[in-house]
Structure formats: structure tokens, C-alpha cells
Amino acid sequence: MSDAAKTLAPTGPLTDPIASRLGYLLRRASSVMMGNLGASLAQMGLRPVEATILIVVAANPDCSQSDIGRMLGIKRANMVPLIAGLIGKDYVRKARVDGRSQALSLTDAGQAICHQADAVMTAHEERWEELLDEFDLTRLRATLAEIAGQGNADG
Helix, strand or coil, X not given: CCHHHHHHCCCCCCCCCCCCCHHHHHHHHHHHHHHHHXXXXXXXXXXXXXXXXXXXXXXXXXXXXXXXXXXXXXXXXXXXXXXXXXXXXXXXXXXXXXCCCXXXXXXXXXXXXXXXXXXXXXXXXXXXXXXXXXXXXXXHHHHHHHHHHHHHHHC
């Protein structure tokens, strides 16, 4: 390191001028939570988005790929390879409904892995829920839903 660089280097911790901004905190919290969930689901060979799709299909048998994409905010171009991957793993099957539409449902293997993924996701949620009392948890969910709804209204 040059003498000039040594002189300019900070001597202590940096001041974080955005540490209290809501968007910044949400992004950081989401990064930690999703990283932890991703690591847990990876042990099952799934990513969080794949597990989420399986859970949605289980709750809505014979739904369409485009309905799931709209519900989860996933573009069609991204849904196609996601569903193809789940079909390739023998977790999801398609059945033609009419000329263009295809209904999605879980295979037996898909139902089994969905059940496991749902248990992992539930345990993951419970870990973070322990940080809040019921009142704050209810308020947080309502506020986050409100924020997420604003995004849907803009789209």
C-alpha cells in the first residue's frame, strides 16, 4: 500500500448513512432469510422458487402455468424453464385442457417432495417468527402485504 493510500484509508468502521432506510433493511433481511432457505432446500435439490411453485400447484390442482406466473410475479419467459425443470424431475405433469391451455398437477414424487419442502419452509418461517410477538408479527405481515400490493398495482 502506498503512503498516499495509507493516509486516505479509513481508520475505523464506516458510517452507514442508509442503515435505517426501510428498503435497504428489507433487502438485507430478505437476503439473509432467502439465503438460509435456499441452503436448506438445496439439500433436497430444490430452489426456493421451485418449492414455491410446487406448493402453489398442490394448493391449486389443474392450474395453468400462466396463472402461477401471475400469482408469483414470474414472467412467462422465466416460468417456461422452471416448469420444464420440474417436469424433468418428475414433480409436475401437464395435461391439455383445450387447444392452448395445459393444466398442471403434481406427480406422486412431486407430492412427496412438496410435503418435505413445505415442512422445511414452515420451520424456516417459525425461526424468524420467534423474533416477534404475535401483535408485531400480524402488523409486519399486513404491512408487507400492503407494500407488495402496491407493486402489483403499479404493474
